Structures are given as C-alpha cells and as structure tokens.
Amino acid sequence: LRQALATLAPLAKADLDSLDLPTLQARLGDRTLLSYALGETASTVFVVRADTLMAVPLDAPVATVRALMRRAGSVWRGDAPDPAFALSPLHELYQRLVAPVRPYVSGDAVILIPDSEIATLPFALLPTAPAADYASAPYLLREWTISTELAASLAATAPTPREVGAVLALGRSTFDGFTWNDAPLDPLSHVEAEVETIGTYGTAFQQATE
Numbered sequence: 001l002r003q004a005l006a007t008l009a010p011l012a013k014a015d016l017d018s019l020d021l022p023t024l025q026a027r028l029g030d031r032t033l034l035s036y037a038l039g040e041t042a043s044t045v046f047v048v049r050a051d052t053l054m055a056v057p058l059d060a061p062v063a064t065v066r067a068l069m070r071r072a073g074s075v076w077r078g079d080a081p082d083p084a085f086a087l088s089p090l091h092e093l094y095q096r097l098v099a100p101v102r103p104y105v106s107g108d109a110v111i112l113i114p115d116s117e118i119a120t121l122p123f124a125l126l127p128t129a130p131a132a133d134y135a136s137a138p139y140l141l142r143e144w145t146i147s148t149e150l151a152a153s154l155a156a157t158a159p160t161p162r163e164v165g166a167v168l169a170l171g172r173s174t175f176d177g178f179t180w181n182d183a184p185l186d187p188l189s190h191v192e193a194e195v196e197t198i199g200t201y202g203t204a205f206q207q208a209t210e
Helices: 002-013 021-028 062-072 087-097 099-104 191-198 202-207
Strands: 032-037 043-049 052-058 109-113 145-148
Touching (some): 021 032, 043 099, 052 099, 062 087, 087 099
Parallel strands (some): 032 109
C-alpha cells in the first residue's frame, strides 16, 4: 500500500492555480477541502470552501512529522507488524496538522488531500485531546466526516454513476499460527456469515460516518 501511494503521490501536488476554482467551490457545497504541502522547514495547508481560498501555515516540518509517525506505530517504523498505536504522538500530530486549521473549517464534512509524507496517516483516528486509552480517546472521526482525494482536481470532477449496494468485503477466519502479538489468535468461526451479511446492507453504507 505504501508503495502504491508513493507512486500516486505526484497527483496530490496539483497546482491549485491550474484548477477551475469556481467549479471546485461549487462542487464542495458545505464541505471544506484541506490540501497539505509539507516542507523541510515550513508546511502549509490550503483551505478551500465555497466562499474561501486561503493558506494556513503549520508548525509541521517533515522531519518532525516523520518522527511522530514512527513513534505512533510500527507501520511507519518498518519493523515487526503490530496493530497497536501510541495515542500521545497521534495527538501531537493532530495539534500540528489539524488544530491550526479548525477555525477555518465550516461544518463537519471535510475532504483531505494529504501530502505524500502523510498519505498513510489515519486522520480520522487522531485524538483531539490527550487520552489514556483507546476507549476514551476523542477521535477526530467523532467530529468530522472525512473523505480523501489524491488531488483537488479530482474533487472538482463530477462523480461517475455507480451501482448502489455493490460491496467488496474480505475477512480472515484462520491464522495458521500467525499473530501480530505474542499470544496466538483463535479461529473466528463466524467471519463467512458476517461477510455475507455485510453484502446485504446495500444503501446503509451511504449513511455511514464511522
């Protein structure tokens, strides 16, 4: 996934000046678009709303962001896979990448265009305040409905019709001794039935927020 995102990353650097801004703003409606550009010494997030285009500076140099992401989880360290995430560095990433721009976000629907450096960062799981455990953490997804695009030009493109209710659902029920942790994982006997049930939900996914 990281390799695929790195290949597609140049698309995320589309020049906002080359876009048809009125068309983009008209398609945004009540949504806010945030386009991130991280630099070695200075970083910026471009904010686009139906009535606004602005640039907000961020205290988020690339080296600092990389270090925080490595502290947050093994997926960014490149060592043995571990599903656990550290909440403290994730909250600091929120403070550097999201908090400065919140006053300029209207409503709760946000489109993110991440810089390639943060393409794998789960913005929805960034805690908006310090938290002691996963259960009590105030994740950003509880306040924003977030979608992601590779470039602002894609957000300005009219959506193509698609078959409502088409779902691809995957599940794993046996682990053959493989585990991310020290303790082995027991087989999950109901995965097949659960996947089949998901396929019957149809338009319920259209209203999903979490």
